[in-house]
Amino acid sequence: MGMIRQFKIWRGDSTSGEMVDYQTEIDEGMVVLDAIHKIQAESAGDLAIRWNCKAGKCGSCSIEINGMPKLACMTRMNDYQPDQVITCSPMKSFPVIKDLVTDVSWNYEQNKRIRPLAPKPRDKDGNYRMMQQDVDRIQEFRKCIECYLCQNTCHVLRDHQKKSNFVGPRFMIMLAGLEMHPLDTADRIPEIKEDFGSGMCNITKCCTVVCPEHIQITDNGIIPLKERVVDRYYDPLMWLKRKLFPDKKI
Amino acid sequence: MDLKDFKTYEYEVVVVGAGGAGLRAAIECSAEGMETALICKSLLGKAHTVMAEGGMAAALGNVDNRDHWKVHFRDTMRGGKFLNVWRMAELHAQQAPERVRELEQWGAVFDRTATGLINQRNFGGHRYPRLAHVGDRTGLEMIRTLQDYGVHQGFDVFMEYSVLDLLKDGERISGVVAMVRDTGEFIVFRAKAIILATGGAGKAWKVTSNSWEYTGDGYAMAYEAGAELMDMEFTQFHPTGMVWPPSVAGILVTEGVRGEGGILTNNEGRRFMFDNIPERFASETAPDEEEANRWLSGDKNARRPPELLTRDVVARAIMKEVKEGRGSPHGGAFLDIASRREGDYIKRKLPSMFHQFKVLAELDITRQPMEVGPTLHYFMGGIRVDADSQMTNVPGLFACGECSAGMHGANRLGGNSLSDLLVFGKLAGTGAAEYCRSRKAMPSVDPDQITTIIRDATAILNRERGENPYLIHDDLRDTMQHKVGIVRAESDLLEGIDELHKLRQRYQLVKADGASQYNPGWHEALSVRNLLITSEVVARSALMREESRGGHTRLDYEGERQEWSNANVVVRKAADGSMLVEPVVRPEPPEYLKEIAYAELSELETSIRNELK
Numbered sequence: 001m002g003m004i005r006q007f008k009i010w011r012g013d014s015t016s017g018e019m020v021d022y023q024t025e026i027d028e029g030m031v032v033l034d035a036i037h038k039i040q041a042e043s044a045g046d047l048a049i050r051w052n053c054k055a056g057k058c059g060s061c062s063i064e065i066n067g068m069p070k071l072a073c074m075t076r077m078n079d080y081q082p083d084q085v086i087t088c089s090p091m092k093s094f095p096v097i098k099d100l101v102t103d104v105s106w107n108y109e110q111n112k113r114i115r116p117l118a119p120k121p122r123d124k125d126g127n128y129r130m131m132q133q134d135v136d137r138i139q140e141f142r143k144c145i146e147c148y149l150c151q152n153t154c155h156v157l158r159d160h161q162k163k164s165n166f167v168g169p170r171f172m173i174m175l176a177g178l179e180m181h182p183l184d185t186a187d188r189i190p191e192i193k194e195d196f197g198s199g200m201c202n203i204t205k206c207c208t209v210v211c212p213e214h215i216q217i218t219d220n221g222i223i224p225l226k227e228r229v230v231d232r233y234y235d236p237l238m239w240l241k242r243k244l245f246p247d248k249k250i
Numbered sequence: 251m252d253l254k255d256f257k258t259y260e261y262e263v264v265v266v267g268a269g270g271a272g273l274r275a276a277i278e279c280s281a282e283g284m285e286t287a288l289i290c291k292s293l294l295g296k297a298h299t300v301m302a303e304g305g306m307a308a309a310l311g312n313v314d315n316r317d318h319w320k321v322h323f324r325d326t327m328r329g330g331k332f333l334n335v336w337r338m339a340e341l342h343a344q345q346a347p348e349r350v351r352e353l354e355q356w357g358a359v360f361d362r363t364a365t366g367l368i369n370q371r372n373f374g375g376h377r378y379p380r381l382a383h384v385g386d387r388t389g390l391e392m393i394r395t396l397q398d399y400g401v402h403q404g405f406d407v408f409m410e411y412s413v414l415d416l417l418k419d420g421e422r423i424s425g426v427v428a429m430v431r432d433t434g435e436f437i438v439f440r441a442k443a444i445i446l447a448t449g450g451a452g453k454a455w456k457v458t459s460n461s462w463e464y465t466g467d468g469y470a471m472a473y474e475a476g477a478e479l480m481d482m483e484f485t486q487f488h489p490t491g492m493v494w495p496p497s498v499a500g501i502l503v504t505e506g507v508r509g510e511g512g513i514l515t516n517n518e519g520r521r522f523m524f525d526n527i528p529e530r531f532a533s534e535t536a537p538d539e540e541e542a543n544r545w546l547s548g549d550k551n552a553r554r555p556p557e558l559l560t561r562d563v564v565a566r567a568i569m570k571e572v573k574e575g576r577g578s579p580h581g582g583a584f585l586d587i588a589s590r591r592e593g594d595y596i597k598r599k600l601p602s603m604f605h606q607f608k609v610l611a612e613l614d615i616t617r618q619p620m621e622v623g624p625t626l627h628y629f630m631g632g633i634r635v636d637a638d639s640q641m642t643n644v645p646g647l648f649a650c651g652e653c654s655a656g657m658h659g660a661n662r663l664g665g666n667s668l669s670d671l672l673v674f675g676k677l678a679g680t681g682a683a684e685y686c687r688s689r690k691a692m693p694s695v696d697p698d699q700i701t702t703i704i705r706d707a708t709a710i711l712n713r714e715r716g717e718n719p720y721l722i723h724d725d726l727r728d729t730m731q732h733k734v735g736i737v738r739a740e741s742d743l744l745e746g747i748d749e750l751h752k753l754r755q756r757y758q759l760v761k762a763d764g765a766s767q768y769n770p771g772w773h774e775a776l777s778v779r780n781l782l783i784t785s786e787v788v789a790r791s792a793l794m795r796e797e798s799r800g801g802h803t804r805l806d807y808e809g810e811r812q813e814w815s816n817a818n819v820v821v822r823k824a825a826d827g828s829m830l831v832e833p834v835v836r837p838e839p840p841e842y843l844k845e846i847a848y849a850e851l852s853e854l855e856t857s858i859r860n861e862l863k
Contacts, residue, residue, distance in 0.1 A: 013767065027495075027496060027497065028495050028496070029494070029495020029496060029497050029498065029610070029611070030495075030497045031497065031498075031610070034497045040720065040770060040771070041718070041720035041721070041724075045718070045719070045720065045762060045763045045764060045769075045770070045771030045774075046762070046763055046764025046765070046769040046770065046771050046772070047770065048768040048769070048770055049770070050292070050293070051461075051462065052292055052296045052297075052298075052300070052461040052462065052463065053296075053298075053300065053301045053461050054461065054498075054501065055301065055498075055501050055502075055606055055610070056602075056605065056606065056609070057300055057301050057387070057389075057390065057602065058292075058295075058296045058300045058301065058461070059296070060292065060293065060296050074609050074610070076609070076610075097432050097767075097768055098432075098767055098768040099768075101768055103432075104293070105409075108293075108294065108401075108409075111397075111398065111401060112401050112402070114398075115402075116356070116357065116398055116399050116402050117355075117356065117357040117398075117399075119355050119356075119357075122351075122355070126351060127351070127367055127368075128351075128354055128355070129365070129366035129367060130359075130362055130366050131362060131366050132361065132362040132366075135359050135362060138359055139359055139361075139384065139385075142359055142384070142390075142391060142394065143387065143390075143601075144394075145300075145390065146295055146394075174398075178357075181357070181359070183355075
C-alpha cells in the first residue's frame with residue numbers, strides 16, 4: 001500500500017553543506033517527520049533533526065519544508081502531490097549546527113532579558129482572583145510552544161539581521177502576556193519601546209501566518225503593545241495627565 | 251588518565267532532567283543557596299512535561315468545597331491499590347494546593363471559575379473536580395512557567411547534554427559524565443549531590459505516548475550505581491491513545507475528554523464501562539446512563555460515570571471489547587464527546603485535541619467519535635527514595651518525579667503526576683541542600699571510572715562494523731509490546747527475558763555511523779543500553795509479582811492476592827553483577843492514615859465537616 005517518495009534534505013554543518021537525495025516508502029497518515037525518521041533508520045543514521053512530542057506540542061522539529069517554515073511533525077505527506085519532491089532545509093535565520101538542527105540559543109538569551117512576573121500580593125485567603133474574560137487574551141499568547149518559526153520568518157530578523165534591535169514576535173507576545181497580566185505590577189512600557197524594539201515591527205504579519213498554534217501575534221499582541229507605547233510617549237493628553245499626577249501609573 | 255585531562259565543572263548539586271520535577275528541584279536548590287546545574291537532554295522547555303494535558307490535581311476545593319487533602323489522599327491510595335508509600339501520598343495531598351498557588355504566583359494562568367478562582371475539572375478516580383488546568387495544555391503552562399521563572403533564579407542550564415553515567419567516591423555519589431550533543435565532547439560534572447529527574451522509559455514499547463527522551467536513563471544509571479528500583483512491574487497503559495493512522499498510534503488523547511463528559515462505546519454502540527465496574531468502586535459509581543447523565547448536567551448528588559474509573563480498569567475494559575470482537579475498525583473503542591457537548595465548548599476546553607485529530611487523523615471531534623486504545627504512558631515504579639528527603643540508598647543520590655517510586659503505588663490517578671512533580675521536586679531540592687550542608691568537602695572523582703564511561707560510549711562510533719542501533723531498538727520494542735505488554739503471563743515473560751538477553755548480546759556489537767557531532771544514531775545506541783536494563787527490570791519484576799493489581803495484569807494470576815498486598819518488588823544490582831529481584835515487606839502505616847484511607851466516604855466527609863467546625 002505504501003509508495004516511494006523522493007526527498008531532498010540539506011546535509012552539512014556550520015562550514016558547508018548541500019542538498020542530498022533520499023527516498024523512502026510512505027504509508028497512510030505519515031507526516032514529514034515520520035519520513036525523516038525512516039530515512040534515518042534505513043540509510044542515514046547520523047541525519048540530525050530535533051524532535052520530541054511528535055504531536056505539535058513541544059515545538060522542536062521546526063524546519064523549512066518546500067520553502068515554508070513548518071513543524072515537521074504536523075505536516076502531512078498527503079499535503080503534497082504524490083510526485084512532488086519534498087525539500088527539507090534548516091531554519092534560515094539561525095546558524096546551522098548540523099543538517100536540520102540550528103543554534104536557537106539567541107532566543108534563550110532574549111527570554112532571560114525579560115523580567116519575570118512581578119505579582120501583586122495574594123488576597124487574604126491565600127488566593128488570587130482573576131476573571132476568565134480578563135485572562136482570555138493572555139492565555140492565547142501562552143499557547144506559544146516556542147518553535148521559533150515566527151522568529152525564523154520575521155523579516156526584521158531574517159532578512160535584515162536586526163537581532164540587536166528587535167526581540168522578535170515570540171518575545172513580543174511574551175511581553176504582551178506580562179504587560180496584560182492582571183497580577184503584574186511592573187511598568188514594562190519603557191523597555192518594550194527602548195530595549196525590545198516594538199517600533200521595529202512593521203506589521204507584515206508573516207509571523208502570524210506561520211504560527212502553528214494560530215496565535216494572532218500581530219493583531220492581538222504586537223499592535224496593542226505599539227498602542228500602549230504610543231499612548232505613553234506620543235499622546236499629548238496622556239503626557240499632560242502624567243505631568244499633573246506623577247504618582248499615578250497611567 | 252588524570253583528572254586534568256577532562257573538562258570539568260564543579261557544583262554543589264547537579265539536577266539531571268528539566269521537566270517539571272527537575273526544574274522545580276533546581277529552583278529549590280537555588281533558593282537554598284546551592285550552586286546548581288540543570289542538565290537537559292533536549293532544549294529547555296521541551297521535556298516530556300510539555301505534553302501533559304488534563305491538569306494537576308490539588309484539593310483546592312474551588313469548584314466543590316467538600317474537597318479536602320484527606321479525600322485526595324484516600325482517592326490516591328485507592329487508585330494505587332494501597333501499594334503506595336503512605337507517607338508520600340500524604341505529603342502529596344497535603345502540599346499540592348500550595349504548589350499550585352505558588353505556580354500561579356510565578357505566572358501560570360489557569361482557567362478560572364465564575365468567581366475568579368482557579369477552575370478545577372473532573373478526572374478519573376478523583377472524587378471531586380480537582381484538576382487545575384489550562385484547556386488541555388496544562389503541561390505546557392507548567393513547564394513554561396517554571397522555565398521563565400527558573401532562568402532568573404541563578405542556576406546554570408546545560409541544554410542538549412546527555413548524561414551517560416554516575417560517578418562514585420566509595421559509597422557516595424560524586425558526579426556525572428555527560429556528552430555535549432552539538433560537539434560530541436565529554437564533560438565531567440563534579441557535585442556533592444545529584445538529583446535524577448529523568449522521567450520514564452516508554453520508548454521500550456511500540457505503542458507509547460512517550461517521546462524519544464523516555465529511555466529509562468535514570469533507572470539504568472541509578473541501578474548501575476547501586477540504587478534500588480521498586481514497583482517496576484507497574485507500568486501504566488493509558489486507556490486512550492490514538493490508534494489510527496498507524497504513524498500516530500499511541501499519541502495521547504487526554505482523560506480530560508472523559509472528564510468533560512466524553513463516553514466510551516463499542517461497535518454495537520453500547521457504553522461498555524457500565525459492565526466493568528469493580529466491586530471496590532461500585533458504591534461510588536453511577537450504575538446506569540440515567541444517573542451518569544444527571545452527573546453530566548451538574549447534579550451534585552449523582553455519582554460519577556464509569557468512564558471516569560481508574561486508568562487500569564478502563565484500559566483493561568477496552569482490551570476486552572477489542573478481544574471479544576466489539577472493537578472499532580482499527581482495533582480500539584469509540585470515544586465520543588461530539589454527542590455530549592456543543593462544538594464551541596469542545597473547542598474551548600479541548601483545543602489541542604481538536605487540532606491534533608484534525609491534522610493528524612483528518613477527523614473533526616466536534617462531529618465524529620474518536621478511535622482510541624491503550625498506550626504505554628507512565629511508570630509508577632522507579633528509583634526507591636526516602637519519602638521526605640527523596641534520597642536513595644546511595645548517599646548523595648536523589649530522585650523525583652516519574653523516575654522515582656512510591657507515590658502512585660500500583661496505578662496512578664490522572665492529574666497526580668503534575669502535582670507530584672512540583673511537590674517532590676521541591677522536597678528533593680530541600681533534601682539535597684540539607685545533604686550538601688552536612689558534607690563540607692567535595693567528594694573525589696575517579697579518573698578510571700570516567701575513562702571507562704567515555705571508552706564505552708566512543709566504542710560505538712569506533713567499531714568497524716556492527717549492528718544498527720535503530721533495528722535493535724525496534725526489536726526491543728517488539729519484545730516488550732508482545733511479551734511484557736498490558737496483559738502478561740509467565741511463559742511470555744520468560745520468553746521476553748530470553749529475547750532481552752539476546753538483544754543485550756547484539757548490543758555488545760552496536761555500531762553508529764558518522765562522526766560524534768549531533769549524531770542521532772549514536773544517541774540512539776547510547777539510549778538502548780538504558781532501555782535494555784530498564785526492560786529487564788520490568789520483565790523480572792512482572793514475573794515475580796504473581797497477582798494482578800493496578801497497572802500489572804497477569805493472565806495466569808487473576809485478581810489481587812492477599813499474599814502480595816503487603817509487599818513491593820525491589821530490584822538491585824548484586825555484587826557479582828547479577829540482577830537481584832526480591833519482595834520486600836511493607837512497613838505498617840500509621841493508624842491515622844489507615845483510618846482515612848479505609849474510611850467509608852460518607853464517614854470521612856462527616857468527620858472532615860466536624861473538624862472544620
